[in-house]
Amino acid sequence: MADSYEIRRFRVSDDGMPGYTQGADWLQAVGFGFHDTRRNDAFVEKILAMYRVDDRELTGVYQTGQVAPHSLGANVPVATFGTLRKDLNVGYGRQLRTHMVTAVTVRGTHRRQGLLRRMMTEDLSSAKADGLAMAALTASEGSIYGRFGYGVATFERSVRVDTGPRFRLRHAARGRVEIADRKVLLDLAPDVFERVHRHTPGSIVRQEAYRQKVSGAVGDEGKEDEAIKCALHYDASGAVDGYVSYKFAGWDTKPYTIELVDLVAATHSAYLELWQFLGSIDLTERVSWAEAPADDPLGWALEDPRCIESSDHRDMLWLRILDAGKALAARRYSADGSLVLAISDSLGFADGTFLLEVSGGDARVTEAPSGVQPELSLDVAELGSIYVGGVCPVTLASAGRISEHRPGAALKARHMFAVERAPHCLTHF
Numbered sequence: 142m143a144d145s146y147e148i149r150r151f152r153v154s155d156d157g158m159p160g161y162t163q164g165a166d167w168l169q170a171v172g173f174g175f176h177d178t179r180r181n182d183a184f185v186e187k188i189l190a191m192y193r194v195d196d197r198e199l200t201g202v203y204q205t206g207q208v209a210p211h212s213l214g215a216n217v218p219v220a221t222f223g224t225l226r227k228d229l230n231v232g233y234g235r236q237l238r239t240h241m242v243t244a245v246t247v248r249g250t251h252r253r254q255g256l257l258r259r260m261m262t263e264d265l266s267s268a269k270a271d272g273l274a275m276a277a278l279t280a281s282e283g284s285i286y287g288r289f290g291y292g293v294a295t296f297e298r299s300v301r302v303d304t305g306p307r308f309r310l311r312h313a314a315r316g317r318v319e320i321a322d323r324k325v326l327l328d329l330a331p332d333v334f335e336r337v338h339r340h341t342p343g344s345i346v347r348q349e350a351y352r353q354k355v356s357g358a359v360g361d362e363g364k365e366d367e368a369i370k371c372a373l374h375y376d377a378s379g380a381v382d383g384y385v386s387y388k389f390a391g392w393d394t395k396p397y398t399i400e401l402v403d404l405v406a407a408t409h410s411a412y413l414e415l416w417q418f419l420g421s422i423d424l425t426e427r428v429s430w431a432e433a434p435a436d437d438p439l440g441w442a443l444e445d446p447r448c449i450e451s452s453d454h455r456d457m458l459w460l461r462i463l464d465a466g467k468a469l470a471a472r473r474y475s476a477d478g479s480l481v482l483a484i485s486d487s488l489g490f491a492d493g494t495f496l497l498e499v500s501g502g503d504a505r506v507t508e509a510p511s512g513v514q515p516e517l518s519l520d521v522a523e524l525g526s527i528y529v530g531g532v533c534p535v536t537l538a539s540a541g542r543i544s545e546h547r548p549g550a551a552l553k554a555r556h557m558f559a560v561e562r563a564p565h566c567l568t569h570f
């Protein structure tokens with residue numbers, strides 16, 4: 142990278158402090174990178190307040206030399222990168238502190254000069270130095286992050302569900318659903334999500350923006366979103382164990398459609414009963430959901446699974462293992478046995494040959510003694526992919542992404558890395 146740039150890292154301070162103005166300039170750059178309409182001061186203030194709750198660290202790359210006359214000033218970074226740290230469910234309820242990377246932009250007029258590479262490698266180094274074993278992101282394009290050791294770990298899809306007469310679920314309701322004022326989600330949504338997070342491998346704790354968004358407290362323009370509607374699911378004892386936040390797409394959209402903003406259910410019956418409710422909304426014939434799970438019980442509960450039109454099956458969570466020994470030891474495994482894994486890592490954070498020994502589901506991870514032959518060789522990106530059980534090692538071996546040195550080793554890895562239920566990440570960041 143040319144010397145004409147300087148990287149600065151900071152946290153947002155209270156309104157009126159220098160870090161606040163710096164944060165506002167940084168947000169302007171992020172908005173530009175993602176083609177957003179420029180946000181007004183009141184919206185910026187709300188976003189920065191949410192960043193403070195999450196204790197985000199903001200990174201900006203600033204021009205140090207002469208800035209072209211009339212162009213954006215040197216105070217607006219030409220590249221941005223944001224991070225926060227939350228827990229990842231790595232299976233069987235075990236939690237691993239994870240470094241979440243977000244808001245990655247490089248201004249078009251400054252790209253392909255190594256700015257992303259420098260921000261990413263410096264950031265991952267400092268996360269590793271802080272003792273973290275895992276980093277994560279969600280990607281706008283599929284070809285950018287593999288080179289930095291990230292692997293796709295969970296998937297999602299878009300669905301359009303026909304809620305006309307053929308929508309019938311094989312499920313006898315155990316609880317009930319009631320409409321609520323959207324604002325109750327400000328308090329209820331985090332509690333319900335927490336329960337879901339505890340039993341969902343691949344789930345990451347949500348950032349502050351979620352409860353604000355799903356309750357309509359902070360809409361896309363930064364104002365209250367009065368279009369949001371909310372229904373709650375109550376279990377047999379009357380406790381809230383699920384919710385759906387949704388909007389009506391308008392009378393110009395045919396068939397008349399409900400668009401889901403968020404659907405979070407802590408039990409299987411709450412999930413199906415919220416769908417029963419969605420299927421019963423008068424004057425509408427379709428529900429669309431852009432963040433549906435890839436492995437979805439809904440299809441199996443419907444009398445006619447073809448009510449679901451599924452599209453855009455896509456990668457969701459990408460994981461980047463920073464310390465292979467620590468990450469492997471953090472998991473609980475579905476099968477006992479031992480496995481020798483040779484991990485390569487072009488950035489040098491996680492490479493080595495490891496002996497994974499599992500007994501009673503618990504792991505002991507050591508450096509493999511010299512002379513011991515690996516059973517599988519894989520890049521750290523592939524280890525990230527199989528880590529929460531969402532990608533099958535046998536498939537990666539078939540694709541040439543994992544080398545199997547002992548026949549059956551990939552299948553053994555599949556059994557060992559399996560998790561108790563389908564991995565799914567409900568948190569976009």
Ligand SMILES: CC(C)(COP(=O)(O)OP(=O)(O)OC[C@H]1O[C@@H](n2cnc3c(N)ncnc32)[C@H](O)[C@@H]1OP(=O)(O)O)[C@@H](O)C(=O)NCCC(=O)NCCS
Nearest residue numbers: 174245246247252253254255256257258279280281284285
């Ligand atoms: C994607 C983006 C961040 C890349 O920034 P950059 O500073 O130009 O990237 P670098 O110059 O550091 O390049 C790093 C590497 O990534 C590659 N790369 C960069 N952008 C890429 C893209 N869109 N697709 C594939 N590869 C890409 C480069 O070829 C380079 O490869 P190498 O180091 O192996 O030779 C930038 O183009 C951007 O801001 N895009 C719009 C916003 C966006 O998509 N952000 C990602 C959000 S998840």
